[in-house]
Amino acid sequence: MAFQIPRGTQDILPGQVEKWQYIEKIARDICERYNYHEIRTPIFEHTELFLRGVGDTTDIVQKEMYTFEDKGGRSLTLRPEGTAPVVRSFVEHKMYGDPNQPVKLYYIGPMFRYERPQAGRFRQFVQFGVEALGSNDPAMDAEVIALAMELYQTLGLKQLKLVINSLGDAESRKAHRQALIDHFQSRIHELCEDCQVRLEKNPLRILDCKKDRDHELMATAPSILDYLNEESRQYFEKVKSYLTKLGIPFEVDARLVRGLDYYNHTTFEIMSDAEGFGAITTLCGGGRYNGLVQEIGGPETPGIGFALSIERLLAALAAEGIALPVREGIDCYVVAVGEKAKGESVLLVNQLRKAGMIADKDYQDRKVKGQLKAADRLNAKFVAILGDDELAKNVINIKEMSTGEQTEVPLPSLIDFLKERLA
Structure with missing residues (x-):
């Protein structure tokens, strides 16, 4: 019997793996300069961590997780993303008590999602991400975005677009939530089954639906920016002012909600504008998650982070015709x-x-x-x-x-x- 690699995975062979090593080295060097420290968490965690941390209305939890029972009957899941495991470790090891705050961490490792494989998207993929826990300063949001942009620019990418939004605080979210329910309720039967379930559980997730993204109701849905209270509005203005001060151009997109339940205040994506890159242009996504630490059992602790796929990064480099200066040959x-x-x-x-x-x-x-x-x-x-x-x-x-x-x-x-x- 001839064995073949499982669908949605890849072998990274000599001649290619050097590119991965180069990217990882650049990422580590940048993190060191920004004073972020590496953390390594298990490849599998208790399933409940992702149900609580990622959110049971997300596509990841509903459709994409690799979940299994071990011999003791415990439900375990191969990690589909990196933030929840990092926050779990932050809480378990009481890093919130570290005198050096905020705690700034980064990770590089494989993640697993059962989704349709396509160019630059795999069922096992390698993710690089950072998490900064313990600061409510809008300058922290700008720093995290700047770190991501510096990685792409250091590697030579030029066709980049940063898109940002604010989801506001709990009060702002509550007001916007009701507006979304009022908007969609009378015609919710026109949307997919997932959106019908989300209407009551988390209507914001409807805006992130892949099936109904072109439905007319999406275009006319209430904007979160119209429901930001004064505190949330000022916070977002400060984030934008810091990005401007750092010379980082951006666009505001009120429909950017991201696909995970734990986000609030700042959300952002970095996209590739390179010709021929493909229909899915997102390279990196992240945002602020001020309630996640409490959800996982820790004290009230603000946090912000991002994650990016190395596979997508390599595809963007190829689209722009950028050859990495990896060492070739022997001495x-x-x-x-x-x-x-x-x-x-x-x-x-x-x-x-x-x-x-x-x-x-x-x-x-x-x-x-x-x-x-x-x-x-x-x-x-x-x-x-x-x-x-x-x-x-x-x-x-x-x-x-x-x-x-x-x-x-x-x-x-x-x-x-x-x-x-x-x-």
Whole structure:
């Protein structure tokens, strides 16, 4: 039987994985400069965490979670997103008591959602996200957005659009909720079954419906911005002023509600405007979630964060024709001719590696011509040719592959010679 990869997953092979490593390195470097620290949570959690944290009216909970029972009869779920697990850890480990507030965290890891696979969207995907917990300052919202924008811009993306909105505080949400019910109620039968359920549970979710997004009721639905109380309005104005101060252009879209129940106040998405990127343009989404910590059992603690898919980021880079500056090839390939030279080549390659160089040798007992071809396929910058005669004279021949220039070097000077040329 020939086994194949499960639908909606992918193997990231050598030649591609270097791009992932480069992106992850840039993300970690930026987080370090912003004073965010990495957190690693389990790949599966108790299902109740996502029911309470993500919301039982969301598509994620209703349709997309990978849920199973363990041998003890406990319901567990492969994590579909990163915020709820991070907040669970924040509460469980009492990070709210840390004297250094706010607590600023980031994560990189696989998430799982059962949805229709398509370009840039997988059932197992890798998510990078940040969470800042413990601050109600609108400047925190601007910092989180700035971090996301800096990652994309550092990687070279230019066709970006930032869209923001405010969902307001609890009072504003309550007023808007009733307005939405009044708007949709008489014609709710025209919308899908999910929207009919959401009308009473969480009517804001109707605005995020994928099936009915083009229905005329969506276009005429009451805007949350018309129901913001003065406090919420001032908060949103401060967020916008900070973004302007930071030189980050944005658009306000009153219909941006995001797909998770825990958001309030600021919500945002970063989209790609690159031609040919596809119908789904969102690269990154996030927002403020001031009630989530309490929902998961912790004290009243404000929070804000975002998450992005590495797969979508790679697709955006491809759409803009951006090649990442990943390291290709090796520094030195050792070609051995003769039995004594073969034995010495094992030690020589090891010494090069310990000196910090990427080095390799033949393990297939190839002839000299075959070894040189292998060095060429590996894109070696230098080839070190060692024969029994050279070994007797304590020298080695070095060939620079880009120019074809050959130099005889004393064997004890090989490492210093290569370091100088590579530099």
